[in-house]
Amino acid sequence: MFLVDLVHFDDNIPNWRTKSEVLNVNVLVLVTEGKVSYSINGIDYVGERGDFIFIPHGTRRAGDNHHTGPHQKYTVIFRYDENAVPVIPFLQNKQFVQFKLRNFQYAQRRFERLFEEVCNGGNYLSFICPAILQELIGMLARELEKPEVTPMKMKYAQLIKHYLLDHYREPIEIGQLARLIHRSPNYTTSVFREVIGHSPIKYIHLLRIREACSLLLSTDMTVANISSYLGYYDTSYFFRIFKKHTAMSPTDFMIYGKHTDHAELFP
Structure with missing residues (x-):
């Protein structure tokens, strides 16, 4: 269903930058400290602590440190079989999403676990990593369906x-x-x-x-x-x-x- 290609943890990298390119993969981001600047299909966005960001394949994306300084974030690069996943609107619509999670601490622990699994290697990664990613995708889909909190x-x-x-x-x-x-x-x-x-x-x-x-x-x-x-x-x-x-x-x-x-x- 889901295939995790890479998981990064960017930890206050002074000159972090990613060039402008059209993605052939999907990107899931959780910003844990500071702010990060993105250009998504020519529109500027700023991600900050607590933001859950989904960038679909086919998107032209560029990224840079925000002018306030470096940041921390987890980034998951993944693919999925569109015919094998349930109907999840933001995946189905290939929709860029930036959303502040209500349960940030739990999401952060799940990103940490996914990062640790990929770094440590070992048996059954092909079962464990997609399962954690699927949970994170489900969390985002469920949060997006909730009414906005004032x-x-x-x-x-x-x-x-x-x-x-x-x-x-x-x-x-x-x-x-x-x-x-x-x-x-x-x-x-x-x-x-x-x-x-x-x-x-x-x-x-x-x-x-x-x-x-x-x-x-x-x-x-x-x-x-x-x-x-x-x-x-x-x-x-x-x-x-x-x-x-x-x-x-x-x-x-x-x-x-x-x-x-x-x-x-x-x-």
Whole structure:
């Protein structure tokens, strides 16, 4: 279905530039830092952190560092059989797309994983890499179908998100988050779910369980200590939440977790 030719990670290259040419491949880009300038069929675009960019084959493209300086980005060069892929509008229409993803961190981890797989080589690359690329294409297609989020909703969601990132180990109630943005609890939950994709409570659990995975693999803390450290004062409840999100108990994760791709556990 999809064939990955190359994956690049451009890491603040001082004189990065790509000449003007008509592409005979497809290009998928995730900008992770800074800004990058593109000319697409004679029209100028600027990609910045969080932008997911698709450039279809047949496009005349040139690229350069933005005048503000170098940038970081992942670039995937790929091909696909048009008769073998599902109907995905932006692929079918060979449409240039520039879109700011709502779940940037997860997309970044998937690009990182794709880059690592290509760099490390090994068996089954022909299965693993197209599967990751297919997920990224699906993410972009799904995001494009969602209604546009207003700047104010994005601002509210980001305020809540940053608060949760700083306080996820503490007891948090929806009322606290509502007061943070001066809105009702129902509106607070609704706008966070619309922008981030999860309710605030589920997002707290995801942050805690992600931290639990790291602690289980990299420390000698007991499961009970980790449960308490992360704000779960009932260890049995921590077990249930952990298994719900990882499909393993904490004790099993200590044994098998190092072989698990954590990015797939936490979208």
